[in-house]
Amino acid sequence: MMSNMISKFRITDGKGFSLKDFDAGYADGFEKSDAKAVLDDLIEQTFDLQTELYAANKYALLIIFQAMDAAGKDSAIAHTLSGINPQGCQVFSFKQPSTEDYDHDFLWRHYKALPERGRIGIHNRSHYENVLISKVHPELLLNERLPGIDTVKDADHHFWAKRYESIRSFENHLTTNGTVIIKFFLNVSKEEQKERFLERIDDPKKNWKFSSADIEERQRWDDYMHAYEKAIKETATKNCPWYVVPADKKWFTRIAISTIILETLKDLKLKYPTLPKEEKRKLEESKKRLERE
Template structure:
């Protein structure tokens, strides 16, 4: 599955453009094969999760960003379904609280990082601070940043510094053993409309729809510009972005599972080797049990 990881990993940021990437790409895979394939990917990932926990050296942070209705929740549910819940930490970030606004923009995200040996899943993330805030810069004013008292004070240099803060944050985490995977689920505007209508027409899905979703949809182009710039500025060798097609949910899940699996394989983990004294004790315990 390495070819999937290579296909959707953003390497050449200078030439990167969301407009050039297909939202319905399936990399040649077929839907009728997807269920069995996804099941196998999940089993392999579950085995490596155990090795991650046992080795207790690395942690894995998986970030999901997308427009509304792109399928973040279902992707998380399906791709993580075979993992041991005790080794996973899932956080869904909503609008910052008053306490959050009393700290720097990375504070609440730092608190939610996975411990060594665990997998952390962030549904939305610190990237909201260069995405929704860029489309709605008035939100920045709530942060009480010195010398920023009006939207007009938020200039190009401000965003450059914020991108730099994110790169430094992720570089530090990576140096300390946190491996970061960042997914942007690339949904077409046409498919979003289709999914919104499905939520409206099905009473059991009405709760998923909010009128504010339509207001944000009107800013679609602004959001695409914000995503494109954020990905260009922060996709690095150690903390890459993967732009995954999201129009076909079945393939989105395969792509995500494949990329997570390949990332874990790349860590080349091994179960810890016991010291001779501990190994002798295990041999003694075996002999004692067999003698009962």
């Protein structure tokens, strides 16, 4: 069931891709009552493989989360990675670019945040914001002070094609050099987003999560869906697939994410390093000395 679930969500070629083909409420036959036990088992298995990832020191794992507001990115990260050794994991949440960021190319701040070999890096929002929010709000591009982009109209089809190409090249470079990339789009429905917004407004403990700007962005829902669909179409590859994960049921979202991370690590066929003969001899000597104490 798990492998079928992964293939159902994985996009390795954007040809013919449409978000309308993906059900935000899908749960693959799982029940909420079983979710905790299933998730606990997945997290335990992932912890073991994370140790091997760290010890092998051959690959890095970069996990990217993109979604509309209230889709559950923060809680998904907190729950699915709750059993990960924090020494081998790092989380970056990308907000509005700083003045320093704008003084560099759009990939600069993301490159700086990449995980080292042996570690897991989580990017809560990512370089994809530059073909998502900037696509919906092209006036933001003017902050980049790009040659030839003096007005919004200058960002034409060819500009965006080049930007998608830059992202593909960036990710291809990373995978060639040992960084495994998992890209998640948490697919929440507009109806579910409304319910979560209302919950944030009604619950004083969640008021801080809500901003009136969220409502303004909600009015651009169709524009964002088009931007996400286009970004996935243009950047889904065999080596850097997208996973369109149902997000209306948070408990299932966590199961799906954990399953995909676990299976990705399994596919690496990780092994603990084998020590040279001389080091093994020293180990035996150390063991004998300890036993003589």
